[in-house]
Amino acid sequence: MLPNTKNPSKRKRRGDGASPASAxxxxxxxxxxxxxxxxxxxxxxxxxxxxxxxxxxxxxxxxxxxxxxxxxxxxxxxxxxxxxxxxxxxxxxxxxxxxxxxxxxxxxxxxxxxxxxxxxxxxxxxxxxxxxxxxxxxxxxxxxxxxxxxxxxxxxxxAILPNILYLFSQVESVSGVIDSRSTECSKSDSKANKALYLIVDTVILMVNSCHVDSLHNLKQDLIRKVLPLLYKIWKKGGTLGSSTDCIYSKNQLQSPEYDISEAIFKLSMNIAYAVHLEPDKVRRSIFGQSVSDYENFLLNCWEKSTYLLTRKQNNLDDSVFTSLLNEFDPKTPDAIIQALLNGIVSCPAIASDELDISSFLHEVHGSLGATAKYRQDIRVVRTRDQCDQTSGGCRMEEHFFDDGMTFLDADAFVEKCQDAFKNGFSVALRGMEFRSEKIAAIASDVADLFGQPSVGANIYFSPPSSQGLARHYDDHCVLVWQLLGCKKWMVWPNAKLILPRLYEPFESLDDLVDANGGKMEVLLQGDIMYVPRGFVHEAHTDVDVGEFEVNSTANCSLHLTLAIEVEPPFEWEGFTHISLHCWMEKHWGSQPVKSKAEERTSLFALLLHVSIRVLSENDATFRKACMVAAKLPSSSSYTTTHLKALRSNQRSTFDEIVKKIDKSCSFKEALRCIEQAVKERNDEPFQWMGWLRHLPQHGGADNRVDYCNILGALEELLGAVGCNLEQAIDVSNN
CATH class of the missing domain: 1.25.40 (Serine Threonine Protein Phosphatase 5, Tetratricopeptide repeat)
Known part of the structure; x- marks a missing residue:
């Protein structure tokens, strides 16, 4: 064999498929x-x-x-x-x-x-x-x-994530770059800035790529060091992304502001903030020192009538109220507006059935931390007489800004709001539970107090002799807390007696208000008033301050509203739907199949769900808030007396609802509603069922209801019923 002759088989074995370069x-x-x-x-x-x-x-x-x-x-x-x-x-x-x-x-x-x-x-x-x-x-x-x-x-x-966070917290140039007001710097500064931008971009990428559950493992001390730096970078994001010293694009911050916002949001979720209220403190601040005061409110006023608690008469706890006042500078109206609006961003609404934080982040991607939007985040509004023929002389709302407008120049925005205030416009800022740690702590405690998943918080600042919002009613209960000055309220009782559901269309006020049937209340600093959902109301600052003992800001009014939104699963109707679902899973999930009708038990349960909904349309009991999840006061006396009274009241309410279902449910009417929806391919009347998809369903796929495709499930129900309606109703009744 010649020296340069190669054996193909040996070459293949020797290299094992590797390239000559690799060898x-x-x-x-x-x-x-x-x-x-x-x-x-x-x-x-x-x-x-x-x-x-x-x-x-x-x-x-x-x-x-x-x-x-x-x-x-x-x-x-x-x-x-x-x-x-x-x-x-x-x-x-x-x-x-x-x-x-x-x-x-x-x-x-x-x-x-x-x-x-x-x-x-x-x-x-x-x-x-x-x-x-x-x-x-x-x-x-x-x-x-x-x-x-x-x-x-x-x-x-x-291990990259904690290490990059630690590296970011140690970079000496962070403060210099953030605090610098100039966009021009030396070559050495530019090099340091480039390194900082690269680290920040890597931090943002790793945090936003990390699964939410994995963030629990990060040390809180490290997150506390990183968050303030990220927040400062977010505030200066536009400048850092377009600095004049950047010759090449890689010398700029590449992460968009909404990605930085998402990273801040994710890192903030597991931080235990310093603001923490002791159990029962909020209850004492709102309802008084005695536990029985809270019980009387629940049994006699909750969703039934207004309730006024004056600070002097009811010996209310001042600690929470004082902490709220410290959030603002009460010296001048301009200072209060500046404190309210400084650095505000958009707070995107969370869907009522949103349970998965990852889904929420996907939903708001690109808008988290965006500039505040008019109507969504803030309203600058006044109500005054309209004398033209089209309005008939009624009082109408007038808005200072256009709907959907955003405010890119923060300083100019604050100045415009200050000018509007001087011309009689009120400034209303929503989402305060996302903007203030103190208000967030109060809202969280109120939610626990009433057994609801969350409580919204809005703040209203009104000039002298003015009316902000026009006469209206809300689809949620409201606790009004007068922080500064005083305000006169007119409240009309719910004429229809049917509680409005969350997010359902509002009705005309023409038939809801009797001119002589309203009740006037004047709230002074520290007073609290409860207004049930469905109660028409309006508020003015044209109060004769000489009649009342007030402070130096009496001519203006600042009040906080805590909106107790009763989500569908937390109404008595929702509790009934959950009970029906649990009963089905327990009694039918493991039963052997005996007939074709019983194979479709989940569909017939769906029919019963619809029947309950039809029945509840005109029955206020179904719409009332169910508070079985409430975290009741920790007082030992409450556990022996008041707890039993409240629990007994809730049990009797549920027993009454079950009896109404047994007596009054109409399966034929429910089937007619389903048939019409399927025929028109319109699932809007059944969107309320969306939250039921979160309840666990056992058994085979054939026995499960797909609440994400509710029209398909309803169509299948109609097919299962077919011509044998009476047999289907008998099975459902049993």
């Missing part, structure tokens, strides 16, 4: 890099020589053609974790570059490298090396490996 790398480069990696912890002369050689070899890899590093030889991949953690900054930095270059060659290579836990740990160590060059290289490699969702998920679940 050359293994034979010549691997031993030297291994030697350099093995000396990462010892700075000997020999070690320095090995590192220098490794640097030359890694540079040669980087200068090679793309095909030589895609894919990387397996032996180099195996060495990368050690090289990334090298004590030689040059070796570690170049290893990061090799990793990033390989990731950019193909998505498959990127995902493979990102899924290697050892490489992820090596990058985490590189972030903590203490070398700016290595840290920057690691950040660039992380960004390159995160090109795919698979890569992001793997890296975000590793």
């Amino acid at each position: 050359t790398f293994d034979r010549r480069v691997f031993p030297i890099l291994l030697s350099a990696a093995a000396r990462t912890t010892r700075r000997t002369q020999h070690g320095s020589s090995s590192a220098a050689t490794a640097v030359r070899l890694l540079r040669r890899v980087l200068s090679s053609s793309p095909t030589s590093i895609s894919p990387l030889p397996d032996s180099l991949v195996a060495l990368l974790p050690l090289l990334l953690a090298s004590s030689s900054a040059s070796v570690a930095a170049l290893s990061c570059e090799v990793l990033g270059a390989a990731a950019l060659q193909s998505m498959e290579a990127s995902e493979m490298l990102a899924s290697d836990a050892c490489i992820a740990n090596g990058l985490a160590q590189a972030l903590g090396s203490g070398s700016q060059r290595v840290a920057e290289g690691a950040c660039n490699a992380i960004m390159d490996l995160s090109a795919s969702s698979v890569g992001r998920d793997h890296l975000a679940g590793s």
Whole structure:
């Protein structure tokens, strides 16, 4: 055999499919890099020589053609974790570059490298090396490996996240860049800014890629250091993203403001804030020191009549009220408006049946932390007589801004609101439970007090001799807390006696208000008034202050409203639907199939759900709030007397509802409603069922109701009933 003759079979076995370049790398480069990696912890002369050689070899890899590093030889991949953690900054930095270059060659290579836990740990160590060059290289490699969702998920679940957060909290240039008012800086400053922007972008990417549950493992002390810095960067996001010292786009902050907002939101979720109220403190501040006062309110006034609690007469606890006053500067109206509006952002509404925070974040992606929007976040409004023929001389609302308007110039926005206030406009800001820690703590305690998932909070600041909102009623109960000045209220009882449901259309007030049937109440500083849902009301600041003892801001009025929104699952009707579902799961889920009708028990239960809804349309009992989830006062006397009274009241209410269902449910009427909806392909009348999808369903797929496709389920129900309506009704009745 001639010396240059090659045996194909031997060549295949010897290479095991590896490319010649890979084989050359293994034979010549691997031993030297291994030697350099093995000396990462010892700075000997020999070690320095090995590192220098490794640097030359890694540079040669980087200068090679793309095909030589895609894919990387397996032996180099195996060495990368050690090289990334090298004590030689040059070796570690170049290893990061090799990793990033390989990731950019193909998505498959990127995902493979990102899924290697050892490489992820090596990058985490590189972030903590203490070398700016290595840290920057690691950040660039992380960004390159995160090109795919698979890569992001793997890296975000590793030790990279806490390490990048720690690195960010230690960067000395953060405060300088954030606090600087100038957009121009020296070359050295520009280089430092570039490094900061890269770290911030990596932080945002890793936090937003991390699963919400994994964020629980982060240390709170670390998050407390990071959040203020992120918040400052968010406030200056527009400037950092368009600095005049940025010659290249990579010298700018790449993360959009809404991504920074999402990162702040995610990191904030698990922080235990300093503002914390003792159990029962809010109850004492609103209803008085005696537990029986709260019980009397629940039994006699809740969803039935107004209730006024004056601070002087009821010996109310002042501590919570005082903490609220400290939120504002009561010296001048301009100062109060400045305190209210300084830095406000949009608070997107959370759907009533939203239970999954990840779904919420997906829903509001791109709008979280956006500029405040008119009507959604703020209203600047006044009500006055309209003398034109079209309005008939009635009092109408006039808005200072156009619907949907956003406010990009914060200072100009505040000035316009201050000018509007001087011209008789009230400033109404919604979502205070998201804007103030103190108000959030109060709203949370009120929600617990009434057994509801959340309580909204709005604040209203009105000038002298004015009316903000026109006469109206709300679809939620309201606690009005007068913070400054005084205000005169006119309240009319609910003429229809049917409680309005949350989010249902409002009716005309023409038949709801008797001109002589209203009741006037004047709220002074510290007073609290309860207004049930459905009670028409209006408020004025044209109060003769000489009749009342008030403070220096008496000519203006500042009040907070706590909106107790009764979500569908927390009405008695909702409790009934849950009870029906639980009964079905317990009694029918494990029963052997005996007939075709019984195979469709879940569909017939759906019919009963609809029948209950039809019955509840005109019955106030079904619409009342169910408070079985309320966190009742911790007083020992309450557990022996008042707790029993309240529980007995709730049991009797539920027994009454069950009797009404047994006596009055009309399956035929329910079927007619279903038939019409299916015929018109209109699922709007059945959107109220959406929250039922969150209840667990057992058994086979054939026996489950798909509440996400309610029309399909209703159509299947009609098909199951067919012509044998009476038999279907008999099965449902049984």
